[in-house]
Amino acid sequence: MSGDAVALTIVIIMFVVVTLVGFAAARWRQAEDRLHLNEWGLGGRGFGIFITWFLLGGDIYTAYTFIAVPALVYGVGALGFFAVPYTIVVFPIVFVFAPRLWSVSRVHGYITPADFVRGRYGSHGLALAVAVTGILATMPYIALQLVGIQAVLTVLGVHGDWPLIIAFAVLAGYTFVSGLRAPALIAFIKDILIYVMIIVAIVYIPERLGGWSHIFSVAGTHLAQTNPKTGKPFGSLTVGPTAVWAYSSLALGSALALFMYPHAVTGVLASRRRYAIRFNTAILPAYTLMLGFVALLGYMALAAPGVPQAVKANGANAQLAVPFLFQKMFPPWFAGIAYSAIVIGALVPAAIMSIAAANLFTRNIYKEYFNPDATPAQETRVAQTVSLLVKLGALIFVLALSKTFSINLQLLGGIWILQTFPAIVIGLYTRWFHRWALLAGWAVAMIYGTLTAYSTPAPGVPGSHFGGSTANVPVFNHTVYIALTALVINLVVAAVLTGVFRLAKLSAGVDETLPGHYHADPPGLRRPRVPITRLTVGSPDPDPDSRPPVRHGR
Amino acid sequence: MAQHRAPSKHAGTWIVITVLLAAALIGTLWVPFYNHLTPVLGGFPFFYWYQLMWVPVVAILAGVAYLLSRLAQRGNGANGQSLDKDRREVS
Numbered sequence: 001m002s003g004d005a006v007a008l009t010i011v012i013i014m015f016v017v018v019t020l021v022g023f024a025a026a027r028w029r030q031a032e033d034r035l036h037l038n039e040w041g042l043g044g045r046g047f048g049i050f051i052t053w054f055l056l057g058g059d060i061y062t063a064y065t066f067i068a069v070p071a072l073v074y075g076v077g078a079l080g081f082f083a084v085p086y087t088i089v090v091f092p093i094v095f096v097f098a099p100r101l102w103s104v105s106r107v108h109g110y111i112t113p114a115d116f117v118r119g120r121y122g123s124h125g126l127a128l129a130v131a132v133t134g135i136l137a138t139m140p141y142i143a144l145q146l147v148g149i150q151a152v153l154t155v156l157g158v159h160g161d162w163p164l165i166i167a168f169a170v171l172a173g174y175t176f177v178s179g180l181r182a183p184a185l186i187a188f189i190k191d192i193l194i195y196v197m198i199i200v201a202i203v204y205i206p207e208r209l210g211g212w213s214h215i216f217s218v219a220g221t222h223l224a225q226t227n228p229k230t231g232k233p234f235g236s237l238t239v240g241p242t243a244v245w246a247y248s249s250l251a252l253g254s255a256l257a258l259f260m261y262p263h264a265v266t267g268v269l270a271s272r273r274r275y276a277i278r279f280n281t282a283i284l285p286a287y288t289l290m291l292g293f294v295a296l297l298g299y300m301a302l303a304a305p306g307v308p309q310a311v312k313a314n315g316a317n318a319q320l321a322v323p324f325l326f327q328k329m330f331p332p333w334f335a336g337i338a339y340s341a342i343v344i345g346a347l348v349p350a351a352i353m354s355i356a357a358a359n360l361f362t363r364n365i366y367k368e369y370f371n372p373d374a375t376p377a378q379e380t381r382v383a384q385t386v387s388l389l390v391k392l393g394a395l396i397f398v399l400a401l402s403k404t405f406s407i408n409l410q411l412l413g414g415i416w417i418l419q420t421f422p423a424i425v426i427g428l429y430t431r432w433f434h435r436w437a438l439l440a441g442w443a444v445a446m447i448y449g450t451l452t453a454y455s456t457p458a459p460g461v462p463g464s465h466f467g468g469s470t471a472n473v474p475v476f477n478h479t480v481y482i483a484l485t486a487l488v489i490n491l492v493v494a495a496v497l498t499g500v501f502r503l504a505k506l507s508a509g510v511d512e513t514l515p516g517h518y519h520a521d522p523p524g525l526r527r528p529r530v531p532i533t534r535l536t537v538g539s540p541d542p543d544p545d546s547r548p549p550v551r552h553g554r
Numbered sequence: 555m556a557q558h559r560a561p562s563k564h565a566g567t568w569i570v571i572t573v574l575l576a577a578a579l580i581g582t583l584w585v586p587f588y589n590h591l592t593p594v595l596g597g598f599p600f601f602y603w604y605q606l607m608w609v610p611v612v613a614i615l616a617g618v619a620y621l622l623s624r625l626a627q628r629g630n631g632a633n634g635q636s637l638d639k640d641r642r643e644v645s
Contacts, residue, residue, distance in 0.1 A: 078601060079594045081601070081602070081605065083610070084582075084605045084609070085605060086607075086611050087584060087607075087610060088578060088582045089578065089579050089582055089583060091578075091612060091616055092575035092576075092578050092579060092612070092615075092616065095575060095616055095619060095620075096575065112560065123595070128602050197630050200629075211597055212596060212598055213594065213597030213598075214597075215597075216597065216598070216599055216602075237591060237599055238591060238599075238601050239585055239591060239601075240591050244585045244586070244589065247585050248583045248584070248585050251583060252583055275623075275624060277621070278616075278619070278620045278623060279620050281616040281619075281620070282613050282614075282616040282617035282619075282620050283613065284612070285612055285613040285616075286613075287611070287632065288609045288612075289606065289609045291607065292602075292605070293608045373580040509597030519629075
């Protein structure tokens with residue numbers, strides 16, 4: 001049995017185990033309804049500090065971490081390291097705004113960011129825009145997970161799209177049947193595998209390669225070579241003078257965007273107590289430290305004999321750098337475990353994201369516009385179906401977009417989701433912006449961001465589309481992450497139109513929140529387990545039972 | 555920061571928290587601070603160990619900010635009363 005066959009066998013065994021766990025999860029803590037948004041998705045809103053840590057950290061550890069970031073570091077060097085400041089600054093940002101979102105959502109029973117926007121601005125249109133953006137932006141993020149699985153399969157010698165489609169169909173199957181309980185159970189296996197894989201990789205591989213300084217020096221030599229496609233060096237160990245703004249804007253833009261994603265908001269709202277969120281910003285950086293070392297796997301791949309050659313022989317696909325590194329460095333059985341960690345580490349977030357997007361659709365679009373009187377069974381069926389459609393949408397992204405650097409898939413999602421920032425985060429502090437001005441700012445920024453990303457060619461491939469996430473800003477004359485440029489346009493349009501709409505005395509809508517709601521800290525709710533449908537009642541005059549009870553006094 | 559319950563006797567605490575958190579943003583987002591290779595530490599060029607060093611630092615800063623925010627909130631019992639009144643109005 002060849003080494004790859006051993007590794008592949010281990011991956012298949014792990015996949016089968018995870019699949020069985022996924023389907024068995026349907027019976028885990030079985031309660032009244034099959035799709036338990038409140039039991040796991042918001043955990044009855046009863047998660048303490050540790051599980052909140054686990055949930056939020058899971059949003060960082062995906063194929064983005066294992067495949068996309070090291071691939072970028074492998075391909076262009078220091079620029080790819082922006083993921084480290086990104087996952088550092090995200091925590092101070094969360095520290096500031098997340099407790100407010102948690103409090104107001106607890107008081108009013110909001111489950112999605114769109115719920116909050118509708119309550120705050122009394123605007124169905126703005127809430128719809130936020131919901132649609134959340135669903136759209138999730139798809140390329142899921143697509144990135146697919147690319148990660150594909151990279152592992154390619155290195156194992158499994159070619160073609162069918163294994164990927166099988167893996168995805170199985171994932172869709174147990175997500176459909178078990179809902180959020182499937183990824184919740186599998187996440188335990190995922191995290192154990194991932195920690196083992198990372199710790200071994202960052203201790204064992206540098207040892208075999210002759211130490212860190214050797215790794216950096218070989219990587220630096222590789223990066224200084226001329227890229228035949230662009231006629232410039234591939235990259236360098238520091239950020240080039242033209243890329244300084246790109247580096248910090250990618251970090252800041254990604255950090256601002258992360259907690260706009262529906263699945264990340266879910267993690268925040270699932271916390272039982274307000275303080276648990278802030279406490280977590282002090283312990284979540286443990287994940288960032290790991291991410292930093294995983295990013296450096298890209299340099300180890302450059303320094304490992306045989307890896308750059310193998311990547312080049314496979315169409316110079318940088319996504320293959322880490323899987324090839326494991327193949328050359330680890331004994332086959334451990335390579336198999338490391339591959340399993342990557343594959344499962346991609347499947348779990350894909351499931352969580354598709355369910356978060358499906359809930360967003362069911363709650364803020366289907367129930368709102370198509371069938372306000374939907375029965376619980378109908379809602380569940382719609383959510384299940386939409387979770388399948390979202391995954392299909394992700395497949396389209398994988399097949400249609402440039403895969404030079406899969407990180408662009410995540411960054412494209414960031415361009416879109418960041419445009420909901422003014423309505424959500426600024427809305428947590430002030431209602432100064434007019435609701436229709438926010439909607440107009442969002443629309444202009446979405447169009448600008450999409451068109452700019454569309455017209456950005458992949459490096460060295462003129463005329464290609466969606467090939468990068470940064471673009472030159474005229475006047476300012478620096479290369480900046482498109483999401484941030486679009487956000488500035490968004491804010492300017494919203495501010496100007498707010499002035500106009502106020503002069504025109506357009507109705508600003510009714511705000512159902514009060515200042516105190518943003519600080520409310522009701523003690524942990526020990527609610528009876530209720531089906532998702534009790535929580536999805538989201539009409540303007542909600543069923544009083546659907547709101548979490550607010551306890552008075554302290 | 556708008557986190558405090560104005561008018562708060564803990565305005566000073568919130569200013570300290572803001573400074574702590576802002577330090578993390580500036581220290582990591584201002585690339586010229588660290589965009590060079592030397593001094594090398596344990597084989598890591600400056601660019602890398604500087605940014606990795608910020609990870610435990612931000613954890614400590616956020617931890618201190620967390621403790622301060624708990625102190626400030628605990629000391630705000632009187633304001634807590636008015637909050638409860640707000641809540642009653644909507645219930």
